[in-house]
Amino acid sequence: MTSTDQGGRTDQASRTDQASRTEQGSRTGPAGRPDDRTGLLRLPVLPHPRHPLERPERTGGSAAEPVGSRLDVGPQVSVVIPTRNEARNVEPLLRRLDEALHGLSGEVIFVDDSDDGTPEVIARVRPSVRLPVRVHHRTPAQRVGGLGGAVSEGFALCAAPYAVIIDGDLQHPPETIPALLGTAVEHAADVVIGSRYVSGGSASGLAGSMRHLVSTGSNRLCRWVFPRRLRGVSDVMSGFFLVRVAVVDRAGLRPDGYKILLELLVASGRLRVREIGYAFAERHAGTSNASLTEGARFARRLFALRVPKPARFALVGASGTVPNLLGTAVLHHVGLHYLVAAIVATQIAVGWNFLGCELLVWDRETGSRLRRYPAFALINNLDLVIRLPLLAVLVGRWHLGVGISTLMSLAAAVIVRYLVVDRLVYRRRAVSERAVSERAVSERAVSERAVSERAVSERAVSERAVSERAVSPSHGRPSEDGVSGAVS
Numbered sequence: 001m002t003s004t005d006q007g008g009r010t011d012q013a014s015r016t017d018q019a020s021r022t023e024q025g026s027r028t029g030p031a032g033r034p035d036d037r038t039g040l041l042r043l044p045v046l047p048h049p050r051h052p053l054e055r056p057e058r059t060g061g062s063a064a065e066p067v068g069s070r071l072d073v074g075p076q077v078s079v080v081i082p083t084r085n086e087a088r089n090v091e092p093l094l095r096r097l098d099e100a101l102h103g104l105s106g107e108v109i110f111v112d113d114s115d116d117g118t119p120e121v122i123a124r125v126r127p128s129v130r131l132p133v134r135v136h137h138r139t140p141a142q143r144v145g146g147l148g149g150a151v152s153e154g155f156a157l158c159a160a161p162y163a164v165i166i167d168g169d170l171q172h173p174p175e176t177i178p179a180l181l182g183t184a185v186e187h188a189a190d191v192v193i194g195s196r197y198v199s200g201g202s203a204s205g206l207a208g209s210m211r212h213l214v215s216t217g218s219n220r221l222c223r224w225v226f227p228r229r230l231r232g233v234s235d236v237m238s239g240f241f242l243v244r245v246a247v248v249d250r251a252g253l254r255p256d257g258y259k260i261l262l263e264l265l266v267a268s269g270r271l272r273v274r275e276i277g278y279a280f281a282e283r284h285a286g287t288s289n290a291s292l293t294e295g296a297r298f299a300r301r302l303f304a305l306r307v308p309k310p311a312r313f314a315l316v317g318a319s320g321t322v323p324n325l326l327g328t329a330v331l332h333h334v335g336l337h338y339l340v341a342a343i344v345a346t347q348i349a350v351g352w353n354f355l356g357c358e359l360l361v362w363d364r365e366t367g368s369r370l371r372r373y374p375a376f377a378l379i380n381n382l383d384l385v386i387r388l389p390l391l392a393v394l395v396g397r398w399h400l401g402v403g404i405s406t407l408m409s410l411a412a413a414v415i416v417r418y419l420v421v422d423r424l425v426y427r428r429r430a431v432s433e434r435a436v437s438e439r440a441v442s443e444r445a446v447s448e449r450a451v452s453e454r455a456v457s458e459r460a461v462s463e464r465a466v467s468e469r470a471v472s473p474s475h476g477r478p479s480e481d482g483v484s485g486a487v488s
């Protein structure tokens, strides 16, 4: 993975470059930040200026120097821009950003998955903008997680305490960034969402009524699926937001495609969230990267965020009953012997379950599906060892219908599987746990007996001593009951 700035230098080189600018008196400083949980925020922010949106006070320099050029303060905001083929948009975007962040210390990080020369355009424009600009270009093999993966990688590169995520096609107004930052600081918010659905917001830039419908529908769906986590959030689908980098737990994120905000809000701990309105504009140039595939990715991610993995596995397994039953019935109906029909239908169900597991359970597996399939199919075909003899009895001997027999054999396979797992896996553990606890009880009994025997013998010893003293006047004056007052 390469991360390059204008001259095609590596990310490391770019950071070194930034650090050296610090020494020359720019806005970065050497100390680490205390809230850097991820260890990713390499550059510090020394005490904030009087107001976050106010230009920081100068610490020296000539009157001719631009304000803020000799401060030992890191950038206040890192603007992360995911780009995929935005060559025609990055120049106007950079110019507007430069203007909008004038007076703030910021930096721009492109996480680029383009094949249209977007990094080259950025490299050409970069010398003419004031903001430090970095490009992290991902080769096709490195484009894990699409848009969401790009944003997540962008978080790792942020030098500022706040990251603002903004699209590269000018649908989000860079001029709103100071307001996002101001709101975050004023309300101590972890996330400030640019929303199209609060006062001051507008979604008029959405292309067509279908996109409007998809946007409002998926917003509603998300809030319905996560009513508590997303309470009060009007625009879960927003791609324009600010986040305090310290609250981003990248290890806990599984970004896949669009809607990284949903992932952040749901997968992170409790976050203080605010929203401000903005007008969603039309795309400046080029075409949208959104597609039906992205829609499917979103639905899958929503499901995975809501339902834990074991439950997803169980659901997929249970759903396999349908193709199994239907397949057996249909194949038998068209003339196949019921045992052959059961074997073939089981293969259909195994394929169904495999796809379900790949898409919904282990949805981030990489590598060849073809390689995983044989082992999966073998394990799932073991059921037939139980089911085929049972089917032979139910249909062949008892003359029950194929449908009901298939259902019964599937249920029997589940019960046998349960019993086998219960006896072989869990009972054995339970037995060994019981043995351990019985041993512990008997050891305790032995040690208690030893304690009481010790107590008895100690009492005997002391009684003997007392009685010996009682007969010997040299051991102090005997009391009336025969116990010497000198014995303690």
Ligand SMILES: Nc1nc2c(ncn2[C@@H]2O[C@H](COP(=O)(O)OP(=O)(O)O)[C@@H](O)[C@H]2O)c(=O)[nH]1
Pocket (backbone or CB within 6 Å): 081, 082, 083, 084, 085, 086, 111, 112, 113, 146, 147, 150, 166, 167, 168, 169, 171, 239, 287, 288, 289, 290
């Ligand atoms: N790095 C990266 N950026 C992407 C990817 N897909 C979309 N983007 C960027 O994400 C932003 C939003 O995408 P866009 O195509 O405008 O989608 P739309 O606004 O929903 O129509 C734009 O800046 C895109 O260039 C991707 O796979 N990787």
Ligand SMILES: [Mg+2]
Pocket (backbone or CB within 6 Å): 167, 169, 171, 283, 288
């Ligand atoms: Mg767009």
